Amino acid sequence: MSEAKVKVVEDLPGVGPAIAEKLRDAGYDTLEAIGTQAPGTLSDATGIGKESCSKFIAEARKAANIGSFLTGTELMEKRATVGKLTTGAEAFNELLGGGVETQSITEFYGQYGSGKTQFVLQLAVNTLLPVEQGGLGGEVAIIDTENTFRPERIISMSKALDLDPDEVLSKIHVGRAYNSHQQMLMVEKVSEIAKERPIKMLAVDSLTGAFRAEYIGRGTLADRQGKINAHMTELARFGDLNNAAVVVTNQVSSNPAAFFGDPTKPIGGNIVGHTSKFRVYLRRGKAGKRVCRLVDSPHLPENEALVSITEDGIRDG
Numbered sequence: 001m002s003e004a005k006v007k008v009v010e011d012l013p014g015v016g017p018a019i020a021e022k023l024r025d026a027g028y029d030t031l032e033a034i035g036t037q038a039p040g041t042l043s044d045a046t047g048i049g050k051e052s053c054s055k056f057i058a059e060a061r062k063a064a065n066i067g068s069f070l071t072g073t074e075l076m077e078k079r080a081t082v083g084k085l086t087t088g089a090e091a092f093n094e095l096l097g098g099g100v101e102t103q104s105i106t107e108f109y110g111q112y113g114s115g116k117t118q119f120v121l122q123l124a125v126n127t128l129l130p131v132e133q134g135g136l137g138g139e140v141a142i143i144d145t146e147n148t149f150r151p152e153r154i155i156s157m158s159k160a161l162d163l164d165p166d167e168v169l170s171k172i173h174v175g176r177a178y179n180s181h182q183q184m185l186m187v188e189k190v191s192e193i194a195k196e197r198p199i200k201m202l203a204v205d206s207l208t209g210a211f212r213a214e215y216i217g218r219g220t221l222a223d224r225q226g227k228i229n230a231h232m233t234e235l236a237r238f239g240d241l242n243n244a245a246v247v248v249t250n251q252v253s254s255n256p257a258a259f260f261g262d263p264t265k266p267i268g269g270n271i272v273g274h275t276s277k278f279r280v281y282l283r284r285g286k287a288g289k290r291v292c293r294l295v296d297s298p299h300l301p302e303n304e305a306l307v308s309i310t311e312d313g314i315r316d317g
């Protein structure tokens, strides 16, 4: 089989319908998702032998052009197109180097009530603002896995910014996902919407909730991580192709009975961490304020900003 013809998973040499199904079932339904994987992880997640997985990965890489080089000039040009989306709080924008970046995944993690959903809603409204006002002048897609999207909040936040609430609501596309499988499929759906509408922000609230509920026990961990990884790869790709900000929320593991593990650790561990370029840990501060901590960013110092969640939305603390 000629490698030039490899376009979808089924085209990979050695992949028949049965293997393709195993790959797809584990969430590896694109060449990118396979090509960015390590053989052991792919093997664990799909039950396919490690040697075969190595071959599939190598072929997928070639076909999807993964690992090819760009010149510094090309990278500079790409970097110049990165947009910065205001969070509504100046101190926090500064912490992020100007705001939430397009072409990257930004993760908000923290306990229940820490404000993750409020950030998603605020960033959604702000995306509609023109670029001169810190927005992205575009529309929004939200994959809502916990049924926490609240139009009332969008209305309050819009009014506070002198935006027409009806217009704002008409430009926020909300997809309710009832399980992790639907959640993953919805990224494709959003890609379709993005062909017609200028989607400049895609949020997944929550990224890990459904996975956490569905994959219980140690034996299923590799499978879960494989799927989360594939999902994140698709999200990153969406951000890249559409010059959109990608925002995901993540809870922390808070099992008080667990002697091992840090209760302030985000779910999904390294898999989520490696793909999120910006990770923000939210926690409650004094007098209803929230402390936003930027965690392991490659080019920004680890630091904190204080914000308030008000009727009008997120503001400086």
Ligand code: GTP
Pocket (backbone or CB within 6 Å): 110, 111, 112, 113, 114, 115, 116, 117, 118, 119, 148, 251, 309, 310, 311, 312
């Ligand atoms: P989980 O999804 O349960 O993990 O929580 P979360 O991190 O998404 O928390 P969420 O963003 O839902 O934050 C809820 C908190 O935001 C509430 O406890 C309030 O403190 C605050 N909040 C929400 N709406 C309003 C509002 O209209 N006015 C004010 N002042 N605060 C609000």
Ligand code: MG
Pocket (backbone or CB within 6 Å): 116, 117, 118, 148, 205
């Ligand atoms: Mg929430």
